[in-house]
Each structure stands twice: as C-alpha cells, then as structure tokens.
Amino acid sequence: MSPILEDCPNEVIESIVVLLELGDIFNLRQTSRALATKSTQAHFKSFFLSKHVDITENALRAFVEVTKPGLLGSLIQDLVLVGVVNNTQKLHYDLHEEYDSEEESDEAAVRRSEMWTHAQRNLEILEQRQTDYEQLHESGTDVSLLSEAFRNILANGKNGKLLSLSLEVVVYREDAEQRLPPVAGGGWRLIWKSTVDTFHTAFRSLAASSLPIEKLNIFNDRRLQRCSLAWNEFGSIDITDEGLITSLASLKSLSVSFSDRIIYISNLDAERSYDPAEYIDEDASEESRDFLDMEVEAADEINFIGLAKLLRISHQLEVLEVHQYCLRSGWRGGVDLHLDWFLQRAAELETLPNLKRLELRGLLVREQDLLTFILRTGVKNLTMYDVFMFSGTFRSVFDYCASDAGDMEQLYFNRLVEGELHKSVFFDGQGSPQYPPDGPGPSTDSPDRKGLEVKQQIIYRATTGGAHLVSSPTTAEWMRERWREYGPPIRGIA
Known part of the structure; x- marks a missing residue:
C-alpha cells in the first residue's frame, strides 16, 4: 500500500507546512480532517x-x-x-x-x-x-x-x-x-x-x-x-x-x-477641515472668538x-x-499654548515608575522639569530628538547623564535647541550630522554613546549662527520631512 501524507508524523507535516503560503496551508487543511489537525501547529498558529x-x-x-x-x-x-x-x-x-x-x-x-x-x-x-x-x-x-x-x-x-x-x-x-x-x-x-x-x-x-x-x-x-x-x-x-x-x-x-489642543479662532475656522480641495466661501462673514475664551481653553x-x-x-x-506634534492652531490668535506644562505635570507626580528607556521627540521643555523627570524615573537609556529647551540649558542634564549618579547605559541626542534665541546644540567628538549634506559645517549633533563612553564628559556649544541651511532640493525635502514629523500641518507638504 502506498504511503499517504496524512499518515506522516506531526513533525513531518510541520516541516512541510513551514514551506507553504497561508492560502496553500488552508487548501491543505481542507483535504482531510487528519491533515487539518496535523497542520494546526506552531507555524500555522503564528499567522494569528x-x-x-x-x-x-x-x-x-x-x-x-x-x-x-x-x-x-x-x-x-x-x-x-x-x-x-x-x-x-x-x-x-x-x-x-x-x-x-x-x-x-x-x-x-x-x-x-x-x-x-x-x-x-x-x-x-x-x-x-x-x-x-x-x-x-x-x-x-x-x-x-x-x-x-x-x-x-x-x-x-x-x-x-x-x-x-x-x-x-x-x-x-x-x-x-x-x-x-x-x-x-x-x-x-x-x-x-x-x-x-x-x-x-x-x-x-x-x-x-x-x-x-x-x-x-x-x-x-x-x-x-x-x-x-x-x-x-x-x-x-x-x-x-x-x-x-x-x-x-x-x-x-x-x-x-500627542498634539496641542485644537483652538478655533473664528466661526469659519471651526468649520474647516483644511483639505487642499476644500471649498471655501470667500464671501462668508468671519467672526473672531473672544481672546480670553481662547486663553482659558489653552x-x-x-x-x-x-x-x-x-x-x-x-x-x-x-x-x-x-x-509631540505642534498644531499651533491658537497661535494665529496670539494664544499662549503652554507647551511646556505637559512634561512638568508628569515630573511633579508624587511617585513615578522606574524606567529603563526614555525617548522624547519634539517636546518643548524647561531645564528643571526635564532634569527632575530623568532623575526621578532612574532612566538608563535616554534618547532625545528635536527637543527644545526654551527655559534654561542642557548643561545640568548632560552633566547628570555622564555622572556616576546617573548610572546611564546609553545616550543618543539629535537636533537639540536651547534658549529664547533658539540656539542649536552642537557636540564635540564623533557623531552623525544634524543637517542635510549641504547644511552648515562639520559639527555633529548626534552622539551615540554606550557602555563606558557614557561616562565621558559631554562637551557642547549652543549657537544661533550654525543652523542656516543652504537652499537646495535636499534641504527642501529635509524641511518637508520635519513638517510632516513635528508640524504644523501645512497644505501641500505631503
């Protein structure tokens, strides 16, 4: 009597099933009850x-x-x-x-x-x-x-x-x-x-x-x-x-x-979807909202x-x-959105979890809030992309990260900004470039430190003159990518 497939051991059937596409496995399962059972093993279940x-x-x-x-x-x-x-x-x-x-x-x-x-x-x-x-x-x-x-x-x-x-x-x-x-x-x-x-x-x-x-x-x-x-x-x-x-x-x-709250600045603004194809009635009367009402919302x-x-x-x-994605919907009406309060409220909690890894992208923070949050969560792996320190500097944060008390295992920083003058942060030492290939200077902004490298002092400078970009297709695409990632939403960016 010729051997038949359904008499093979489960191990053999499984070795066959792992070579099949999902549709073929379904077809195999429909040939007999025995094969349906034997083919329902680890590989088939992984699809679910x-x-x-x-x-x-x-x-x-x-x-x-x-x-x-x-x-x-x-x-x-x-x-x-x-x-x-x-x-x-x-x-x-x-x-x-x-x-x-x-x-x-x-x-x-x-x-x-x-x-x-x-x-x-x-x-x-x-x-x-x-x-x-x-x-x-x-x-x-x-x-x-x-x-x-x-x-x-x-x-x-x-x-x-x-x-x-x-x-x-x-x-x-x-x-x-x-x-x-x-x-x-x-x-x-x-x-x-x-x-x-x-x-x-x-x-x-x-x-x-x-x-x-x-x-x-x-x-x-x-x-x-x-x-x-x-x-x-x-x-x-x-x-x-x-x-x-x-x-x-x-x-x-x-x-x-997360993004900031949508704050409508007028009756017409409240009706908009901001789709490029949206019909806009140019003759409709626009009534601006009361500034104090918008301030209360913000x-x-x-x-x-x-x-x-x-x-x-x-x-x-x-x-x-x-x-953080910035809509800035209230800024057109001159409203302060208090973007820094988000991390501040978390840093003020009575108890915080012990974190192994923290990644911040696009946040606007104050020095004391960021340092407090890092200290109290005991972070071991810290990554920051496009973080804007609008009050204070990164000095205390960097010093803590490199100290024995910080006990950090890995650090990565990319495109940091500090101060009211929006100074770009540049680091000494090896790292990847902050800007496109035709951007400013050879300075680095992306140190990636692991192990013993973490304990090295973090030397940086903050400058207002280093972030001017050369106009080029590469730079234009780089800027579009940042708008996509962090906002605000602008027509035609996609």
Whole structure:
C-alpha cells in the first residue's frame, strides 16, 4: 500500500507546512480532517498572533467571531486597531469642477465622463461608509463589539492578555479601495477627529473588559506622520475606572504621539477641515472668538495631565516614548499654548515608575522639569530628538547623564535647541550630522554613546549662527520631512 501524507508524523507535516503560503496551508487543511489537525501547529498558529482590525461594524463583528472559544483568533497577541477616515473633499471638488465643453474634444469628453462616473461611485461608497460609522460610534456599538472581543481573548486566549495594542489611522480620499497614510490623506482635522474616536473606543473597551496589556502605542509610529491625539483628549481618561486600572496594571511600554489642543479662532475656522480641495466661501462673514475664551481653553488643566494620569497607574512601566506634534492652531490668535506644562505635570507626580528607556521627540521643555523627570524615573537609556529647551540649558542634564549618579547605559541626542534665541546644540567628538549634506559645517549633533563612553564628559556649544541651511532640493525635502514629523500641518507638504 502506498504511503499517504496524512499518515506522516506531526513533525513531518510541520516541516512541510513551514514551506507553504497561508492560502496553500488552508487548501491543505481542507483535504482531510487528519491533515487539518496535523497542520494546526506552531507555524500555522503564528499567522494569528498579529491582527489589524478596522473600526467598522463588519470588521468588529468578524473580530468577535474569530475570538470565540476554540477559534484561532483567541491566539492574538499583537493587535492594531485602525480608525478609518472617509474624506470626500477631493471627490466633491472633482464632481463640481467647472469645464469648457465647447473647447473639449470628443475623446476628452469621454475621459471626463468616465472620471465623473468613477468619482461619483467612490463618493457614494465613502459617504455610506461614513454614515454607517457614525451610527456605529454614536450608538456605542463599536465599544460593545470591541469589548466583547477583548473579553473573548481574556477568557479563551493562551495568556489571557494582549502583548501589544497599537492605535492607527488610515484614510480613504479619492478611491474607496485605496488606503492612504494620514500624511497623504488631505484634511488634517478629519484625521485628528479619527484619533479621538479611535482612542476613546479603545480605552472604553479596555475598561469594560479589564483585558491586561503589556505594550500600548497611541499613534506613535514613524509611518503615522501628521497623526496625533490632542492632549485634552488624552487628559480626559478616567483613571479611577477599575477595569482600566486592571488593563494597565501590567503595562511595561507606553508610546504616545500627542498634539496641542485644537483652538478655533473664528466661526469659519471651526468649520474647516483644511483639505487642499476644500471649498471655501470667500464671501462668508468671519467672526473672531473672544481672546480670553481662547486663553482659558489653552490653559485648561485637562490639556496637560494625560501623561501624568497614565504614569500614576502604570507602576510596572519600563519604556516610555513621547512624541509631540505642534498644531499651533491658537497661535494665529496670539494664544499662549503652554507647551511646556505637559512634561512638568508628569515630573511633579508624587511617585513615578522606574524606567529603563526614555525617548522624547519634539517636546518643548524647561531645564528643571526635564532634569527632575530623568532623575526621578532612574532612566538608563535616554534618547532625545528635536527637543527644545526654551527655559534654561542642557548643561545640568548632560552633566547628570555622564555622572556616576546617573548610572546611564546609553545616550543618543539629535537636533537639540536651547534658549529664547533658539540656539542649536552642537557636540564635540564623533557623531552623525544634524543637517542635510549641504547644511552648515562639520559639527555633529548626534552622539551615540554606550557602555563606558557614557561616562565621558559631554562637551557642547549652543549657537544661533550654525543652523542656516543652504537652499537646495535636499534641504527642501529635509524641511518637508520635519513638517510632516513635528508640524504644523501645512497644505501641500505631503
């Protein structure tokens, strides 16, 4: 009798399965019950350890189903929740764009008709998706479904927890089938609205399910440029909720990208999406908001306590990554946004977690707040990109980092600025350049120190004259990249 595949030992079947694509594994599993069982080993299960879930009703209901008892969805360890922006501004613009039919050739008329039909079809799809989403979110069904899936993972998963939960945003703009990153998705305010909804859906679901998580990433991925959570939304979380306390009790890594609060300076500003294709009524009357009202919003304590709140209940935290994106929406009205208060509130906490690694990108800080935070968290690995020390200097921070008391293991600094005159910080010694190849001078700004090198004195100078860039395509792209990374959002940057 000829040998058959399903009689082979589990080890042999697994050695075959590791060579197959996922679709081929599914086909193999359908050939017999015995092969379905034998092929369900480590390699096949690995495909279910990570999952992206859009916050739409169909996707959430499917997520609930695959996490039920006995199904492989309960194996999920790394989950990415994706907020969806249905941006119809460009499609509306294309459909209402004027044209001269008398000057148009027959061939051009056919192409225009096809483009119009395509735009109309995509517009209808995106508008329906948005209507469906608004019903899902306003009814609370998104939280109900997601928390049910979380409870399934808690009850049926191998570890009863998530190793990581990440929040992201994707944009549909001109094509209902094309997913765009936020930086290419047009109107930034639509993206900020999605970050708010996605954040609250995730946190309310965690609170309702008490699902423990070890790593939490809130829109802080280099692929997610021009996508952050306004800090007043970050500060609105309820850290007295027992379910949320349970979920975050075992949190070891927190990565967050936040922005200043959106402060509307007029009635027309409040209605804008700031999409390049947005229709603007030039004849509409604009009424500026009262300056004192904007000042009150900018100084509202809820803007600055989000990080402090999470640190207060995350006693096991070891890694903290914080990125700041500056909207500067109130600056046009002359409002002080108090950008330095965010880190200050965290540094003032009675107790702070003992951190192994701290990464700061784009923050505006005061010397005493930064030094206090580093001292009290006992950081061993410190990375700072584009940090602006607007009050004081980096001297005390650098001295502490290089001291025996600092007990640092690794340091990396890149493009630091200090003082009211915005002096660029340059370091002596080896390092990578701060600016593009055609930028100023040979000075370095990116020392990367490990081990015994950390104990060497950090020698630097701060100068106002060293940051003038030569106009060139390379420099222009370098500047665009910085706008994408740190703001403010400007038309055409993407």
